[in-house]
Amino acid sequence: MTTKADICIIGSGAGGAPVAYTLAKAGYKVVILEKGPLYDERDFKKDEIAVSRRSLFTPDLKDEFHTVETLDGKGKITKEGGWNFWNGSMVGGSSNLMSGYFHRMKPNDFKLHSAFGDVEGANVVDWPIDYETMEPYYTKVEEVVGVSGKMVEHPFREKRSTADFPYPPTWEHPIAKWIDDSCSKLGYFAMPTPRAIIPYDALDRRGCSYSNLCGSYGCATGAKSHAKSALLDKAVCTNNCTIIPDAFVYKIESEKTEATAIHYYDKDGSSHTVQAKIYVLAAQAIESSRLLLNSKNSHFPNGLANSSGEVGKNLIFSAGGSGSGRLDFKNLTQEQQDSLLLRGAFVNRSLQDWYEYDEDGKPYKGGTIDFLFEHANAIPRALDQVYDINGDLQWGKTLSKNLHHAFERSRVITFEVFNDWMPTDNCFVTVDEEEKDKWEIPVGKIRLYGHPQDLKVGNHLAQKAVEVLKGLGCEDISSNISAAPPPNLVAGGCRFGTDPKHSVLDVNCKTHDLKNLYVTDASFMPTGGSVPYTWTIYANSFRVADKILERLENNV
Amino acid sequence: MINRRDFFQYSGMVGVAVLVGVAAKKYAQSSNPSTDTYKIIEALINHMFADSNGYVTSKLNVVGYFKGVLKDTRISIDQRHYLINGTRWLDETAEEEYDKSFLKLTHDEKERLLKKISMLRWGDSWLYKVMGYYFETAFSDPIYGGNINGVGWKWLAYEPGFPRPNEVAI
Numbered sequence: 001m002t003t004k005a006d007i008c009i010i011g012s013g014a015g016g017a018p019v020a021y022t023l024a025k026a027g028y029k030v031v032i033l034e035k036g037p038l039y040d041e042r043d044f045k046k047d048e049i050a051v052s053r054r055s056l057f058t059p060d061l062k063d064e065f066h067t068v069e070t071l072d073g074k075g076k077i078t079k080e081g082g083w084n085f086w087n088g089s090m091v092g093g094s095s096n097l098m099s100g101y102f103h104r105m106k107p108n109d110f111k112l113h114s115a116f117g118d119v120e121g122a123n124v125v126d127w128p129i130d131y132e133t134m135e136p137y138y139t140k141v142e143e144v145v146g147v148s149g150k151m152v153e154h155p156f157r158e159k160r161s162t163a164d165f166p167y168p169p170t171w172e173h174p175i176a177k178w179i180d181d182s183c184s185k186l187g188y189f190a191m192p193t194p195r196a197i198i199p200y201d202a203l204d205r206r207g208c209s210y211s212n213l214c215g216s217y218g219c220a221t222g223a224k225s226h227a228k229s230a231l232l233d234k235a236v237c238t239n240n241c242t243i244i245p246d247a248f249v250y251k252i253e254s255e256k257t258e259a260t261a262i263h264y265y266d267k268d269g270s271s272h273t274v275q276a277k278i279y280v281l282a283a284q285a286i287e288s289s290r291l292l293l294n295s296k297n298s299h300f301p302n303g304l305a306n307s308s309g310e311v312g313k314n315l316i317f318s319a320g321g322s323g324s325g326r327l328d329f330k331n332l333t334q335e336q337q338d339s340l341l342l343r344g345a346f347v348n349r350s351l352q353d354w355y356e357y358d359e360d361g362k363p364y365k366g367g368t369i370d371f372l373f374e375h376a377n378a379i380p381r382a383l384d385q386v387y388d389i390n391g392d393l394q395w396g397k398t399l400s401k402n403l404h405h406a407f408e409r410s411r412v413i414t415f416e417v418f419n420d421w422m423p424t425d426n427c428f429v430t431v432d433e434e435e436k437d438k439w440e441i442p443v444g445k446i447r448l449y450g451h452p453q454d455l456k457v458g459n460h461l462a463q464k465a466v467e468v469l470k471g472l473g474c475e476d477i478s479s480n481i482s483a484a485p486p487p488n489l490v491a492g493g494c495r496f497g498t499d500p501k502h503s504v505l506d507v508n509c510k511t512h513d514l515k516n517l518y519v520t521d522a523s524f525m526p527t528g529g530s531v532p533y534t535w536t537i538y539a540n541s542f543r544v545a546d547k548i549l550e551r552l553e554n555n556v
Numbered sequence: 557m558i559n560r561r562d563f564f565q566y567s568g569m570v571g572v573a574v575l576v577g578v579a580a581k582k583y584a585q586s587s588n589p590s591t592d593t594y595k596i597i598e599a600l601i602n603h604m605f606a607d608s609n610g611y612v613t614s615k616l617n618v619v620g621y622f623k624g625v626l627k628d629t630r631i632s633i634d635q636r637h638y639l640i641n642g643t644r645w646l647d648e649t650a651e652e653e654y655d656k657s658f659l660k661l662t663h664d665e666k667e668r669l670l671k672k673i674s675m676l677r678w679g680d681s682w683l684y685k686v687m688g689y690y691f692e693t694a695f696s697d698p699i700y701g702g703n704i705n706g707v708g709w710k711w712l713a714y715e716p717g718f719p720r721p722n723e724v725a726i
Binding site: 044045046047048049050053054055056060061062209211212213217220343376378379382383386392393395396397399400403404407408 | 603604605606607628629630631632667670674675680683684687688691692694695696697700709712713714715716717718719720721722724725726
């Protein structure tokens with residue numbers, strides 16, 4: 001069966017939804033093909049077993065997987081299986097499961113090479129657009145998708161076209177004030193963390209219910225500004241947008257200069273075709289590159305839209321890591337203990353004091369620190385107690401005592417560090433011709449490598465966060481900055497740029513090679529900034545949507 | 557400081573915390589649970605969590621929950637076989653050390669045996685896995701068969717999130 005549409009979008013997350021929303025509202029017929037199932041808010045329960053322990057929202061690894069190559073200490077490539085690089089596989093994509101820590105990229109993030117120069121062993125380039133170009137779209141996301149927060153002065157506050165966020169901060173935990181005080185004593189500028197969560201009923205959605213289980217879980221109220229509640233539900237209401245869930249796209253067909261059809265399997269394994277004027281690929285960075293490479297044909301023997309050979313190259317993640325400290329009730333007044341036990345409210349504090357810094361006379365691009373409570377899931381909190389300081393398993397009275405202390409007599413405050421993952425020749429996606437998924441399609445093969453500067457910067461930031469935890473009176477403080485890639489913070493693989501020889505996409509995220517194929521997930525990013533990506537993905541997708549709309553309106 | 561669990565998870569994987577590991581297959585293999593599988597699990601949990609204010613197997617329905625785990629297709633077949641085989645390896649080690657089944661060991665003998673196997677690669681990894689499923693039993697929503705009437709939540713004054721599941725989703 002062949003479906004016809006004006007626009008066909010592959011993927012329904014933060015990269016695809018703004019295009020669907022914009023074009024459906026403008027009257028164009030949009031078809032979205034989403035690999036995962038369709039859930040609504042009634043399906044999103046706080047079910048730790050299903051969501052966190054059995055990965056309900058990601059594919060079963062025996063059916064769908066990636067192969068991974070790493071470099072061992074001798075530079076030898078080793079191939080591994082069993083890594084889970086899937087995120088939210090459902091309508092709305094991984095935005096359903098985000099924590100919604102939303103920061104804009106800064107002006108120098110758009111010109112990292114010009115501002116900081118070459119980094120040995122890294123492929124750092126400037127973006128072909130600047131912050132001023134993106135700024136209206138960051139604002140649009142605040143207003144249309146919904147971002148809450150409060151602007152305060154800090155050393156790296158970016159320029160804005162509006163004075164403040166359209167929604168005030170979500171309910172803040174008393175510890176936010178403790179963090180403010182700790183930072184103030186250290187001379188740091190703590191700022192309320194902007195959140196992609198609306199605090200009260202607005203935008204035809206319900207406000208936050210402060211369930212205490214937000215990140216990794218779907219939102220039962222629609223307060224979280226994920227792609228479905230914020231955009232897709234409204235796009236569908238225009239009667240111009242059709243979402244086809246459980247649709248795995250396995251090939252994009254093309255002639256020499258234009259894409260001509262998309263083929264997908266439904267959940268029963270039957271193949272279907274969609275034909276459209278314009279195709280938009282937004283399947284998540286790794287999967288978008290995989291699909292292009294698997295769609296090779298006589299015109300593009302090395303992969304669709306890959307005349308540059310750049311498809312899959314310069315894959316990046318968010319570098320950094322995390323750390324934690326424990327606030328022990330024995331050191332606190334009863335009032336402080338009662339405050340700490342309050343559940344549901346958000347910590348909502350960030351530091352960007354070292355977004356850029358100098359060390360040994362050399363300027364470095366730094367990053368962002370976010371503070372939060374230890375995730376409320378009970379099982380990992382309990383498992384954290386089973387090893388003693390020597391790494392030996394413990395049980396019986398010792399474990400019982402430690403469990404009570406962990407759950408009832410202390411609370412863990414954590415931090416996350418976000419800094420640039422240097423794009424390099426050693427971090428990329430290809431396809432593995434020897435390994436196939438349940439549809440007999442070659443799986444994505446990921447080469448992982450973290451540049452030494454990523455760790456250097458991450459550790460610089462972690463030390464600052466540790467100082468804040470010390471100021472709070474935390475014990476058992478630790479930090480873990482590593483080259484481990486966070487699978488939920490992945491970008492690159494289809495760089496945008498002005499030179500068709502060195503980039504896959506043009507400045508408007510249209511492939512250089514095909515006149516009607518766009519890529520609007522995080523693949524376009526040549527560098528990632530030192531913030532979580534989702535806000536920028538949303539903003540860029542709105543920007544590209546305007547370009548597509550302009551083109552359709554002018555019949556170009 | 558990297559502990560032994562971290563070492564197992566991180567070794568050769570550049571620090572990525574994704575573990576799909578099966579311990580070295582030193583002992584007899586079996587893919588099907590037997591009556592003894594559950595008796596050994598029950599005895600092991602009763603020993604390891606005897607000091608947990610009485611929140612041991614009967615109050616939580618540990619055996620019932622573990623039966624569900626061994627049928628759960630979202631858990632890889634290797635992991636389920638590993639859980640089963642570990643009970644056999646534990647029992648075989650008990651026979652080697654004390655010439656009797658783990659089920660017949662005294663409290664002190666169990667303690668010494670568990671200390672010993674916890675220092676072995678397979679033992680550490682397997683006990684950690686068992687403890688993980690025990691905590692699942694204690695803290696999962698009662699619809700999954702464990703944590704009867706929320707006694708596990710009461711044990712550590714844990715408040716579950718809302719809305720709670722009203723049906724098994726997996």
